[in-house]
Amino acid sequence: MIKAVIFDLDGVVVDTAKFHFVAWNDIAKQFGFEISSHQNEQLKGVSRIKSLDLILEWGHIKLSQEQKTLLLNQKNEAYLAAINLLNKTDILPGILEILTYLKSKNIPVALGSASKNALPILQKLGISTLFNVIVDGNIVQKAKPDPEVFMQAANKLHVLPKHCLVIEDAKAGIDAANNAKMTSIGIGNKEILINASYVLEDTSKLSKKFIDELLKN
Numbered sequence: 001m002i003k004a005v006i007f008d009l010d011g012v013v014v015d016t017a018k019f020h021f022v023a024w025n026d027i028a029k030q031f032g033f034e035i036s037s038h039q040n041e042q043l044k045g046v047s048r049i050k051s052l053d054l055i056l057e058w059g060h061i062k063l064s065q066e067q068k069t070l071l072l073n074q075k076n077e078a079y080l081a082a083i084n085l086l087n088k089t090d091i092l093p094g095i096l097e098i099l100t101y102l103k104s105k106n107i108p109v110a111l112g113s114a115s116k117n118a119l120p121i122l123q124k125l126g127i128s129t130l131f132n133v134i135v136d137g138n139i140v141q142k143a144k145p146d147p148e149v150f151m152q153a154a155n156k157l158h159v160l161p162k163h164c165l166v167i168e169d170a171k172a173g174i175d176a177a178n179n180a181k182m183t184s185i186g187i188g189n190k191e192i193l194i195n196a197s198y199v200l201e202d203t204s205k206l207s208k209k210f211i212d213e214l215l216k217n
């Protein structure tokens with residue numbers, strides 16, 4: 001039985017995944033290659049530093065810590081510029097309705113995101129108060145697929161992991177939910193999100209009826 005819902009941010013609440021991709025691809029281009037869509041799937045849900053390490057590995061590039069720090073800052077500045085104008089209209093279809101619905105039913109809700117930019121993004125979207133708890137990349141030590149982010153969210157909500165539902169668009173995020181022994185809804189391609197408990201094509205399919213079924217069972 002589901003008693004709490006944990007939302008991923010990028011690619012679930014808001015379509016920022018495309019801005020992460022453009023910013024990382026610009027870094028890769030500096031080294032003379034581009035990130036494929038298959039490679040991009042591996043960047044989803046993954047921390048900033050781990051993403052850079054993967055890109056450098058794909059390009060067979062070795063850098064010093066200082067050089068890496070410069071690239072991390074460069075990527076984040078490009079990303080922040082891209083999301084500067086985010087507002088309520090950028091919330092993905094159905095998400096605001098589900099968040100409001102869960103609040104009306106007193107179902108506790110958490111954000112479980114790898115992003116260090118999570119809070120300013122929620123504030124731009126005007127929905128930070130709809131989350132009882134925010135666990136983000138500033139707090140979490142171990143990146144998804146490690147279950148830490150979702151376990152911290154469950155602990156802070158005072159709900160057992162087996163009663164938590166995770167909504168995620170990334171393979172690493174679904175693996176993290178499974179590692180936490182939580183139920184999951186994958187948003188996106190069912191071939192990629194094969195390990196999710198349920199897969200929906202996009203957030204508009206996240207109906208109140210579907211959530212109600214999970215809250216009942």
Ligand code: BG6
Nearest residue numbers: 010044045047048114115116117
């Ligand atoms: C995740 C995204 O939510 O956050 C990743 O899916 C991103 O693509 C990660 O790398 C870290 O985000 P940020 O905003 O701290 O660079």
Ligand code: MG
Nearest residue numbers: 008010011169
């Ligand atoms: Mg995501």
